[in-house]
Amino acid sequence: MSSYLIFTSIILLCLLSSSFSSYASLHKATNESVTFRPQHEIQKLKLIREHLPKINKPAIKTIQSSDGDIIDCVPSHHQPAFDHPLLQGQRPMDPPEMPKGHSQENESHEDFQLWSLTGEFCPEGTIPIRRTTEQDMLRASSVRKFGRKIRRVRRDSSSNGHEHAVGYISGSKYYGAKANVNVWTPHVSSKYEFSLSQIWVIAGSFADDLNTIEAGWQVSPDLYGDTNPRFFTYWTSDAYQATGCYNLLCSGFIQTNNRIAIGAAISPVSSYKGGQFDISLLIWKDPKHGHWWLQFGSGTLVGYWPVSLFTHLMEHGNMVQFGGEVVNTRPDGSHTSTQMGSGHFAGESFGQASYFRNLEVVDWDNTLIPISNLRVLADHPNCYDIRGGVNRVWGNYFYYGGPGKNSKCP
Incomplete structure (x- = not known):
């Protein structure tokens, strides 16, 4: 065999070897994409189906909401809270003593959720629970993280892409807080982002032992699958690490009301240069039993955090915060265009900027008192800002919010 033929044969063998190697690699990759990934999804679906009965309790009645939600009317003593080891065998407490100085004048009526606009409610002795679907849980990165905040908060800086514009007080002992919170439908750019407005009651340090109680409204496509503003609650006792969750998605918060569905869409909402709508929120510590109660609207007790x-x-x-928060994932390397509040800066004022008004705290003797030392802070004021004030009608108040990405917030 000539040297030319030998050389040619070697080249052909190398090409064949290379082709076979490429085919084998392609076959392996294709095989993995066909078998491994579906197995991963199958395992996740199995975990989801095992977890759903823990939060979707047997109902005695179901109500279909116009926004697609299904509301289950669950006997109050069967709600998820009583799966908690510290709460098993208990039943909901009777209503506590209201804070002194509490007025129900000019507060919103309680039929402020889409599901209840038909006039249909859950029977006495039951509570309405928004049904969680497989699709809700499939949007989460894992079953373990579903319904949980995956970050640590800091008052003085943004953390993990979380940005704030808040009013806050600290340096004393606080037994509750109250405010009227303006409700909007801010644009949220990504399912991995959210926009919320809430009250925080905080104790401990901003480390592993942070305790918070939270309530307000939020737009969260990842959690709810849509862009409606929804009433929510949250709690944690270890800086969002392993304890607590949104709404009734884990054991903890005990609901006592048969007309309010936590996690359900709020209606009506405010419109730019149009009608304004706000919700009244009151969180306070029952001086007799020590539980933290939540009132929403005109005298409507929702339930309590034991x-x-x-x-x-x-x-x-030891701190109370009021205000807005968004997640900024920095899509394409620039600031998100997810809005906070109305999506307009505080300087635009009433009917255009979002607001909190009638800010109060509960002191040691269960009395509501006006806030006298409110401080305001915006992590990135070119993206979202805040301006405080006081007047005779609104007491302590502030405007806040913004559009996110703009010429001064690239």
């Missing part, structure tokens, strides 16, 4: 869930909040809060 004091046994907490460490520092077993006594009192």
Whole structure:
């Protein structure tokens, strides 16, 4: 065989070897994409189907909402809260003593959720629970993280892409807080982002032992699958690490009301240069039993966070915050265009900027008192800002929010 033929044969063998190697690699990759990934999804679906009965309790009645939600009317003593080891065998407490100085004048009526606009409610002795679907849980990165905040908060800086514009007070002992919160439908750019407005009652340090109680409204496509503003609650006793969750998605918060569905869409909402709508929120510590109660609207008790869930909040809060928060994932390397509040800056004022008004705290003797030392802070004021004020009608108030990405917030 000539040297030319030998050389040619070697080249052909190398090409064949290379082709076979490429085919084998392609076959392996294709095989993995066909078998491994579906197995991963099948396992996740199995975990989801095992978890759903823990939060979707057997109902005695179901109500279909116009926005697609299904509301289950669940016997109150069967709600998820009583799966908690510290709460098993208990039943909901009777209503507590209201804070002194509490007025129900000019507060919103309680039929402010889409599901209840038909006039249909859950029977006495039951609570309405928004049904969680497989699709809800499939949007989460994992079953374990579903319904949980995956970050640590800091008052003085943004953390993990979380940006704030808040009013806050600290340096004393706080036994609750109250405000009227303007409701909007801010644009949220990505399913991995959210926009919310809420009250925080905080105790402990901004480390592993942070305790918080939270309530307000939020737009979260990842959690709810749409862009409606929804009433929500949250709690944690370890800085969002392993305890707590949104709404009734884990055991903890005990609901006592048969007309309010936590996690359900709010209606009506405010419009730019049009009608304005706000919701009244009151969180306070029952001086008799120590539980932290939540009132929403005109005298409507929603339920309570049992004091046994907490460490520092077993006594009192050491900070209260009011305001907005968004997640900024920096799509394409620039600031998100997810809006906070109305999506307009505080300087645009009433009918255009979002607001909190009638800010109060509950002091040691269960009395509501106006806030006298409110401080305001915006992490990135070119993206979202805040301006405080006081007047005779609104007491302590502030405007806040913004559009996110703009010429000064690239």
